[in-house]
Amino acid sequence: MRTVLALLAGLALLLHPAAAPADGPQATYVLRVPAPIGDSAQRLLGLGYDVVEQRDGTDLFVIGDAHTADRLRADGFQSTVETRTPPSPWAPRSVGDATYYGGYHTVTAHLAHLDEVAAKHPDLATVVDYGDSWRKTQGDGGHDLKAICITRKSPGDCALTPTAPKPRLFVMGQLHAREITTGDMAWRFIDDLVASDLTAMLDTVEVWVVPIANPDGVDIVESGGDTPVLHRKNAQGTCSAGPRGVDLNRNAGSHWGEAGSSSNKCSEVYRGPRADSEVETQALQALWRNLYRDTRAPGDTASATPDTTGVVISMHSYGNYVLFPWGWSTQKTGNDAALRKIANDMAAQSGYRAGQPGELLYNAAGATDDWVYDDLGVPSFVWEIGASSGSCGGFLPLYSCQRDVHWPKVRSMLISAMKATHKPY
Ligand SMILES: [Zn+2]
Incomplete structure (x- = not known):
């Protein structure tokens, strides 16, 4: 069963300006990370990952870039790619300032x-x-x-x-x-x-x-x-x-x-x-x-x-x-x-x-x-x-x-x- 964070795909620029490297925006990933309630979930949060306020059974979800899966692995967490959102160009506001x-x-x-x-x-x-x-x-x-x-x-x-x-x-x-x-x-x-x-x-x-x-x-x-x-x-x-x-x-x-x-x-x-x-x-x-x-x-x-x-x-x-x-x-x-x-x-x-x-x-x-x-x-x-x-x-x-x-x-x-x-x- 997949609880796909589908809305992130294809919609969001997901660009943190402070995080963007000098050579331009990066793709954004949502990673599914097994982290049962308890020590595992608390350790994931404590390490500073961007953990979404949502859980699917024993899995939590982490927002990151192309390097996040490697960081997770180094920290002892498995992950699989749930969605990958390519960077898209800056867009104007819809209607004036409103x-x-x-x-x-x-x-x-x-x-x-x-x-x-x-x-x-x-x-x-x-x-x-x-x-x-x-x-x-x-x-x-x-x-x-x-x-x-x-x-x-x-x-x-x-x-x-x-x-x-x-x-x-x-x-x-x-x-x-x-x-x-x-x-x-x-x-x-x-x-x-x-x-x-x-x-x-x-x-x-x-x-x-x-x-x-x-x-x-x-x-x-x-x-x-x-x-x-x-x-x-x-x-x-x-x-x-x-x-x-x-x-x-x-x-x-x-x-x-x-x-x-x-x-x-x-x-x-x-x-x-x-x-x-x-x-x-x-x-x-x-x-x-x-x-x-x-x-x-x-x-x-x-x-x-x-x-x-x-x-x-x-x-x-x-x-x-x-x-x-x-x-x-x-x-x-x-x-x-x-x-x-x-x-x-x-x-x-x-x-x-x-x-x-x-x-x-x-x-x-x-x-x-x-x-x-x-x-x-x-x-x-x-x-x-x-x-x-x-x-x-x-x-x-x-x-x-x-x-x-x-x-x-x-x-x-x-x-x-x-x-x-x-x-x-
Ligand atoms: Zn909130």
Whole structure:
């Protein structure tokens, strides 16, 4: 049985500019690597390979170039070529500065969209600037970090205080820049919240959406135009032989530096020089602390109190999973039964599988969902949206897949998440 990462073939330029040799772009390979859950999978991650967030039985998948199979062999791993994507010429953006790759919205368009929705629906929506991206802090381009709060506004709603009256659902996309499905899901959610049957739910729930949590990274992705660059990390730092940046889903200060992350700056799972080192991480954490009460004592086994409200979703791709803490190990949280039930309810809407990362994929420490639950006690989930194969699978689905395939499933899961905010435990 083959779980082919077919979408990578024939679609992606897959060109990391920092990795390209002087003589031009190289072909990109997806390699199937036997690495069962446990020591083998953790060692593969620890060595800094670009491991896709997807598993097929005992196999994981590694993105690399013509030399990656040799490196794997030297490190004691077998591999077979799953797909090989030849280099293709640089392509222009589809339509001006608004979209790329058949309709995906640029960072600039996403930020403008938030302002447009708020201007058109002042009774429902408020835009909040919660920080600056790394490049903006350096005066070198970059973007404001922006969220939109959407609810049927009453006094106290959308205030940056954890004691606001309504329970809160927080949803973010593109923390991993190349997971372009997730930004599009955020866009559609915002539009539906202000103009569909979902609006009625806003009487009792407050929704916060960050469509692009890593705008510097997405700038790199969209710089490839109709052949997006598969950049995962932010844009901080340098690397002479690989992609620059810090993996914002390994940087958070909950068991930071442990399993499934790397100290190698060139690794796709580079965790940064210290816990919470990145401005994008710090800004998200400050925002979450302003939105949610802390209902959980420190430590790995404490339970959050039964009066906890709210849910936090970090959207990723791909693999069709609903994941919940802990991710740093398969140890159970103090709220395991409730988290598992909420995850199963979400998964029942979409046909996804639910479990801890280490149960379904591999252990990974320093993820934002672990941090949210660890620091605040709020139930937090990662959705790995989309299959690994087919024209709607992989990192770069055809744009039409968003409306026709992914959105109906994600919309149902979002409704499930909104309902869970009232009394998750
Ligand atoms: Zn991801």
